[in-house]
Amino acid sequence: MKNILVPLGSRKTAVSTLQYAIDFATVSGSKIFVVQAYGVPRIGASLKNVNDVLAKKGKMELAEIMEKVDIKNVDITKITIKGNILDSISVLEKELSIDLIIASAKPVTKDSTLYLGPITGSFVKKTDIPMIIVPKGFKFEPIERVMLGVRSGLLNHDNILDPLSHISKLFNSKISLIHIITPKNDPEDNVLHEDFKAIGDEIIYSENATVFHGVLEYLNQVNPNILCVIRNKRGFLNRLLESDSIKKEDFDSRIPLLVLKGNL
Template identity: 45%
Template sequence: MKNILVPLGISQNSVSIHRLQYAIDFAKELGGTVYVVQAFKELARSGSLPSVNETLKDISVTTIEEKIAQVDTKGVDLIALPLEGDLLEAIPDFNLKHSIDLIILGAESDDIKEPYYLGETSGSLVKKTEIPVLIIPENYAFKTISKVLMAIKSGHIKKQNALAPIKEILSTFNAEIKLLQVKTADFLPEDLEFQKDLAALISSYKSSENATLFQGVLEHLNENNPDLLCVFRRNRGFFGKLWEENKVLKKDFESRIPLLVLKGAN
């Protein structure tokens, strides 16, 4: 994961400085570059104000650089990246040219008065982009990843290179991965057949019967005490339904540790 993208200013509650510092610490371990992004809306061009959009771009760069000045860069390459237009469209367009490997987002506040785990823009990015996403809890400080809990319903992973991010994390941190297979009401016998690359990663396996994947995760989090939770956002099933309306309520899903969302289309 050499190119890591961190959008700023997409949530009122997420603390972008802590998230940016986490991204820097994470990138340092992987030898990556961090693109610090802020979108700006281009105004309709006017003959009397030909430089207005350049001014808006410059303001965005200044805002990004002010954020960068507040963190310890630790020798990691940070690139201020103002993106023109809607963030949900600008990031995929940028990805086509620069091959972003990971987006790091912040979860909403852990205050009990805040009902959402992900807000509208963050939830939309997870739902609509093909880029893997790492979601960091508020004020979460980076630490070495030793144990990973991967929660799945089916062992079928058809999307090419879907496992590449978790493979790199396991290799970089010399981590172990425990696979939790949650058998819900629509579980099929063929779901027990694991894709070869997935089977090769697993250090241990356990199955659980629950109404939803989230319930299975909650049941086993304390037992496993992982440093990272990994799931697949499939087109169908619990995680497909979870992001249907973009925003994600805490009552439907929440993670107090970093959550890696991989693309594993059915």
């Protein structure tokens, strides 16, 4: 994990999210690319003048955020881009060789019922890069315990678990794998792939209505520093993200969430 992308949104969440990324990078030795987007002028405005004002405002906001974090000698590159950051994400990933995205879970909205807003939700849907989604105000702590929640034991591609394995080696983490058997499981989903067996320091089987319920059942027992889920084509995360956002009643996490690309 050499290059981390940190897309910033609201200043209310940007500082804690960026600080989490910096603290993570002090362990991983990663470079950070922090990105702030600014708006596009409306038609009819003096495009050049308004664009210059918006660009200057975006740079000022980014500078204010940078002043509020402890950089800790981490190599940080600041980037401001015009327009919607979602339109630039694939280009940034390729040009900067990004291998991890760290973003905020808290949406920029007054709707307190949301766990994941449409911006971060769209990142999860559109990118194949592993993501760590950080709750508002969460302070970094060494990732000593990981809870990996899976419904299907199938792995149709190699290297799906590599990002988790890398994090585990960085922090010498213990991984508790919760294999959740739901009514939606096919028989083949109930058999764990050998890679799952190899990565799990302990394996717990749970019968529950959803992955979320299975995770909740063992959350206090495992007491993880991070929760990991895999985004599969038929998985619960893809179903929840049909509208790009996730309500807290469907899924919530008080700790960071690591999302891996799965069988898509």
